[in-house]
Amino acid sequence: MIAEKYAKEIEGILARFPTKKSAVLPLMHLAQHEYGYMSDEAKREVAAILGLDPTHVLSLAGFYSLYYEEPVGKYVLEICNDLACALRGADEFVEMASAKLGIPVDGTTEDGLFTLKTVMCLGACDRAPMLQCNLRFEENLDEAKFAALLARLRQDAKQLSVVEKITSYAIGE
Amino acid sequence: MTYLLLRHRDIPDLHQIDVYQAHGGYNGLRKAVLEMSTQEVIDVVRASGLRGRGGAGFPTGVKWSFIPKGPGEKYVVINTDESETGTFKDRELSEKNPHQVIEGAIIAAYSIGAKTIYNYFRGEFMDAGYAMEEAIREAYAAGFLGKNILGSEFSCDFYCHYGAGAYICGEETALINSLQGELGQPWSKPPFPAVEGLYRKPTVVNNTETLANVPLIMVNGAEWYMGLGTDKSPGVKIVCMSGHVEKPGNYEVEMGVTYRQLIEMAGGMRGGKKFKALLPSGGSGPVITDKALDAPMTYEGLTPFDSVMGSASVIVMDESTDMVWAALKMSHFFKHESCGKCTPCREGTFWMEKLLHRIYDGHGTPQDIITLESVANQIGGRTLCALGDFAINPVLSTIKHFPEEYRAKVQGSSNGQMKQVAARTAVPS
Numbered sequence: 001m002i003a004e005k006y007a008k009e010i011e012g013i014l015a016r017f018p019t020k021k022s023a024v025l026p027l028m029h030l031a032q033h034e035y036g037y038m039s040d041e042a043k044r045e046v047a048a049i050l051g052l053d054p055t056h057v058l059s060l061a062g063f064y065s066l067y068y069e070e071p072v073g074k075y076v077l078e079i080c081n082d083l084a085c086a087l088r089g090a091d092e093f094v095e096m097a098s099a100k101l102g103i104p105v106d107g108t109t110e111d112g113l114f115t116l117k118t119v120m121c122l123g124a125c126d127r128a129p130m131l132q133c134n135l136r137f138e139e140n141l142d143e144a145k146f147a148a149l150l151a152r153l154r155q156d157a158k159q160l161s162v163v164e165k166i167t168s169y170a171i172g173e
Numbered sequence: 174m175t176y177l178l179l180r181h182r183d184i185p186d187l188h189q190i191d192v193y194q195a196h197g198g199y200n201g202l203r204k205a206v207l208e209m210s211t212q213e214v215i216d217v218v219r220a221s222g223l224r225g226r227g228g229a230g231f232p233t234g235v236k237w238s239f240i241p242k243g244p245g246e247k248y249v250v251i252n253t254d255e256s257e258t259g260t261f262k263d264r265e266l267s268e269k270n271p272h273q274v275i276e277g278a279i280i281a282a283y284s285i286g287a288k289t290i291y292n293y294f295r296g297e298f299m300d301a302g303y304a305m306e307e308a309i310r311e312a313y314a315a316g317f318l319g320k321n322i323l324g325s326e327f328s329c330d331f332y333c334h335y336g337a338g339a340y341i342c343g344e345e346t347a348l349i350n351s352l353q354g355e356l357g358q359p360w361s362k363p364p365f366p367a368v369e370g371l372y373r374k375p376t377v378v379n380n381t382e383t384l385a386n387v388p389l390i391m392v393n394g395a396e397w398y399m400g401l402g403t404d405k406s407p408g409v410k411i412v413c414m415s416g417h418v419e420k421p422g423n424y425e426v427e428m429g430v431t432y433r434q435l436i437e438m439a440g441g442m443r444g445g446k447k448f449k450a451l452l453p454s455g456g457s458g459p460v461i462t463d464k465a466l467d468a469p470m471t472y473e474g475l476t477p478f479d480s481v482m483g484s485a486s487v488i489v490m491d492e493s494t495d496m497v498w499a500a501l502k503m504s505h506f507f508k509h510e511s512c513g514k515c516t517p518c519r520e521g522t523f524w525m526e527k528l529l530h531r532i533y534d535g536h537g538t539p540q541d542i543i544t545l546e547s548v549a550n551q552i553g554g555r556t557l558c559a560l561g562d563f564a565i566n567p568v569l570s571t572i573k574h575f576p577e578e579y580r581a582k583v584q585g586s587s588n589g590q591m592k593q594v595a596a597r598t599a600v601p602s
Contacts (some may be wrong), residue, residue, distance in 0.1 A: 016332045018372055019372065020354075021355075022334075022352060023354070024354040025296075025334075025336065029337065050354075059356060060356065063357065063512075064296070064336070064357070065337070065338035065339065066338035067338075082502065083488060083499060083502040083503055083506070084259040084415040084416055084488045086502055087415070087416040087417055087488070087490060087494070088416070088417075088421075120256075120258070120506050120509055121456075123260060123295070123298065124261055124264070125258070125260075125261055125415035125488070126413070126415050126421035126422045127421075128421075132297060135299050136300070
């Protein structure tokens with residue numbers, strides 16, 4: 001329960017605003033960080049903390065693109081293939097990434113590590129092709145750098161705690 | 174050149190408050206709070222001719238002057254949503270020169286009598302936000318934020334807030350709604366935020382780059398600023414150069430530089446290819462061709478060419494670019510980012526993308542081009558906010574300037590070198 005686990009952080013967030021409702025996006029970010037995606041339970045928890053109707057949190061989760069309503073991999077690779085990036089090879093980069101991971105766009109690898117997505121402008125058009133991995137930007141990419149990124153992330157994943165390992169899930173088709 | 178906004182390129186570690194202060198940082202705030210009345214601050218900013226750098230170009234001092242005088246809660250909101258395709262200036266400012274933005278925002282708060290500043294970052298900019306949060310902590314510790322700033326009666330708090338991925342939140346009323354925990358959808362003005370904004374209190378919403386100009390204006394004066402750029406568009410501007418140029422990136426220039434000069438600054442056309450077109454205002458402005466390359470980059474410079482400077486996010490395209498593909502890319506963006514509140518935009522952007530798909534895929538007819546124009550013309554001017562107007566610009570301007578490419582597509586001779594990719598959304602049948 002994020003209310004208990006992040007009590008101090010939530011208190012700090014609530015203190016920034018004159019209304020509880022303003023804290024809903026930050027709390028949703030917190031919930032997604034905790035659960036990996038905005039599960040129904042996560043939505044209900046956020047709603048309960050703020051005294052909101054759960055359907056309001058549901059509508060926000062559907063409106064804002066950074067909230068995932070379905071389970072995703074441990075690392076969400078979101079490649080910008082908007083016009084400015086596409087002019088510098090982002091579409092081809094998406095194809096390469098899809099082939100290298102063996103999954104289509106919006107797919108997740110069988111080991112549950114990677115989800116591949118395409119997104120609209122991330123504000124780094126001068127460093128295309130680029131992607132964000134769990135909100136961290138990886139820029140000026142090419143096939144070799146992408147392969148190195150995957151290797152680094154796979155290595156990082158091995159450092160997960162036993163609990164995380166045994167609770168990680170594989171998402172079927 | 175000596176940078177005014179991108180000063181971190183000249184001064185290492187400018188993001189640290191000690192370095193920032195060693196180079197005149199917070200002197201603008203000192204001058205404003207300790208030597209000037211709130212009205213004098215507004216008058217100086219108004220006299221400087223500073224206009225909104227987010228794209229709309231509204232005079233900043235005039236905007237501040239709309240805030241009712243007297244007691245009561247008021248707010249300053251910094252718009253760091255920066256979601257316009259091709260725009261990446263505010264991110265650099267936030268990460269590398271955050272104190273200049275913070276100082277400008279505090280001056281704005283002082284001038285309108287606000288006790289609270291919110292900086293609304295797009296959710297993807299959390300790294301930039303963290304850099305700014307560190308600078309905010311330094312500013313509090315140095316007495317530039319918090320209670321009785323610089324020993325004066327003026328107190329002010331500053332918070333960063335993170336959106337969650339929605340282009341529409343760059344529109345000020347949608348941003349305010351989002352900050353209030355609502356869907357990021359605009360409202361029909363009036364009421365204007367200056368009268369009824371955040372929490373229904375008077376609110377100024379300023380772009381990040383706009384505020385970064387303010388400390389310099391305080392220190393150097395309105396006349397100094399008016400001496401930069403052109404008469405009607407004074408000052409400096411960060412231009413985001415992307416696409417088919419050798420050296421994409423942010424370039425700080427005086428207003429009035431031509432688009433041809435901007436391309437030269439960015440190293441020229443990539444691979445020596447021939448220029449074809451550019452989008453002068455990210456995805457939201459009409460494309461211009463080589464006929465407009467010698468136009469000055471000012472708020473009025475592109476008017477004769479039926480385009481706008483906007484946020485000065487220049488996306489350059491060379492001769493290899495399929496303009497129907499480019500229009501389709503932008504249409505996909507606007508369809509995805511339409512907030513859904515008003516029908517012309519929600520439905521119209523969907524149909525524009527669908528028609529463009531059909532044309533690009535080689536299944537279109539000449540009638541589809543006419544229908545595409547018709548749909549676009551039924552969106553323009555009929556939406557709550559400017560997103561609908563933006564969405565039609567790439568479509569109508571590419572049809573206007575490159576009709577032969579559209580004709581070639583519907584006649585079945587695809588001249589597009591760009592590959593379709595699986596990543597693209599499939600057209601609903």
